[in-house]
Amino acid sequence: MDRNLFTADHDRYREVVREFVIREVAPNLERWDRDRLIDRPVWLAAGKQGLIGLSIPEADGGGGQPDYRYQVVLIEELARAGAASLISSFSLQDNIVAPYVQELGTAEQKRRWLPGMAAGELIGAIAMSEPGAGSDLQGVRTTARRDGEHWVVNGQKTFITSGVNADFVIVVARTDPDAGSRGFSLIVVETGTPGFTRGRKLDKIGLHAQDTAELFFDNVRVPAANLLGEEGRGFVQLMERLPLERLSIATAALAGAEAVFAETRRYCFERTAFGKPIGDFQNTRFQLAEMSTELDVTRAYHDQAVRALNDGTLSAVDAAKAKWWATELQKRVIDRCLQLHGGYGYMLEYPVAKAFLDSRIQTIYGGTTEIMKEIIGRDLARTAG
Template sequence: MQRTFFDTDHEAYREVLREFLTREVEPHYERWETDRLIDRSAWLAAGRSGIIGLAVPEAYGGSGVTDYRFRNVVSEEIARTATTSFGGGIATHDDVVIPYVLMLGTEEQKQRWLPGMAAGELIGAIAMTEPGTGSDLQGIKTTAVRDGDDWIVNGQKTFISNGIHSDLVIVVARTDPSAGSKGFSLLVVERGMPGFSRGRKLHKVGLAGQDTAELVFEDVRVPTNNLLGTEGSGFIHLMENLPLERMSIAVIAIAAAKAAYQWTRDYVFERKAFGKPIGDLQNTRFALAEMLTEIEVTESHIDRCVLALNAGELTAVDASKGKWWASELQKRVVDRCVQLHGGYGYMMEYPIGRAYVDSRIQTIYGGTTEIMKEIIGREIAAASA
């Protein structure tokens, strides 16, 4: 079935992206994976080429592109080149952090932060997870106490994407211990603020080059004009942005599954066993048929969700459906593709080996599969009451 999701502008942007990845990312990617850190120069190059900050309005130095299909193109080309760590960092920056500033920032905050974020000069992160809390955000212990024109922030965060490179960190902190879910606020902590430090650069199973770190806040004075959104509405603000974050993961997942399938389809008709290509074996053909069907059916659904996102109609429940299904599909497809590669599939010199270790986190971050099902199940129960 012919896919009609993209138009000529998207395909022209794809060519720009391919040239950028060939020039600025692929020659350095193996070193970044070994160093467990992507060069900041790659962020600056991405800013110059219009690869990041797409949704930032032109008045603040961005492209002013709100059509998420352009971010689809980024995800597909990064998956095709197996440069997932680079893609993970910019997804956090573009699909999580920048939208918070666009949605909640004051005019002064937008002028102060967005130009640097669009240029790749300021790298963003969001700090929710703590050593003792995962999906249960109500267990957050990081505190922010008002002191004159400042908030005094104390606490620790972990598993923070872009944690090492981050210049701006949106910190979820408890600002009113007695207010329950209405006692949390979002504060932007900036690089260089006294008391803000980085802990370990965490050694992950996959996505080696994408820096993930522990962050420590010890009596950090954060000016009141770094409050993002409304005091006490931190949870509400998080819920408002979750559909985009989860759709970002779903788009990355289907792009990765498709790339893994395409590498494997090509491989099985080149690799011979028992005197003929293994693609001529019935078991292989059945596996390819099953994967292709699941990918195309899922891709059609995710495309529909992206169009709903563009129209401002994507619900949190529909985003949850897309996120858990696409990420679980990615895991299944990549695993089967490794099997069809045989021993070579277990070698990191093959893109499928890298895709195997990079795919495992997809069903965990952004809300686990179990949490996604709980969100969907609650709506079903509410509708049945």
């Protein structure tokens, strides 16, 4: 089936991305995994090449190109190289943190953070999850108390993507403990602020190169000017921006599954057993046929969601559908591909093994599969009859 999502401009951009991956990414993947950290040079190289900060307005140092299809191209090419950790890091920067600053920030905040983000000189993070609050953000206990011209932040965050590398963190905090969902605000805490410390770099099952950390706030005094958006509207501001975050996870899931499937398809017609390629056995062919069909069908829905995002019509419900379906598909496809590799699939030198580990988080972060189904189910109940 032909894919008509992209134009000639996207195809030319893909060539630029491929060259970047060959030069800056592929030679460093093993070292990043070994070091449990993606170092700064690739961020600077991506900024110089215009591969990050593409949606940031030109006036703020970015590419001024909000078309999400360019992000799809970048994610697909990184997935082809097996760079899942870098996808996570770049997607956080461009599809989560930058939009918050761009859409909610004051003129001064935009000048302070966006040019550095577009250049790869500043790395941002967002701190939602806590030891006792994951998908249920209303369980957040971190507080920010106004004291004159400052906010005083106290609390703890965990599972924070880019938590080690981040130069600033958007912290979800309670600013009014008696206001329920209207008592949350977003406060930006910058590296070096007294009382702001990082805990462990967490040791994960997969995404080893992607730095994930615990963060601690002990009477951290933050200038009042670091409030992002409106006081008390933090929860609403989070909900309004979740469709893009969830679609970006779906994009990574689909791209990752397609990359592993392509490699497995080649393997099945190169690997022989009982005197012929294993791809010539009916069971293998049926497995490949089923996965190919599921990927094609999922791609059609994903591409429709991309168009809706570009048009400003992607709903939270449709984004939830894309997120849970694509991530569960990724998990399922990679598991089946590993099985087709036999014993070699269990060896980390084969891409399918690393993909098996890296993909497991996809159905959890950004809202679990169960939360996605709850969002969809509530909408069905609300519109019943």
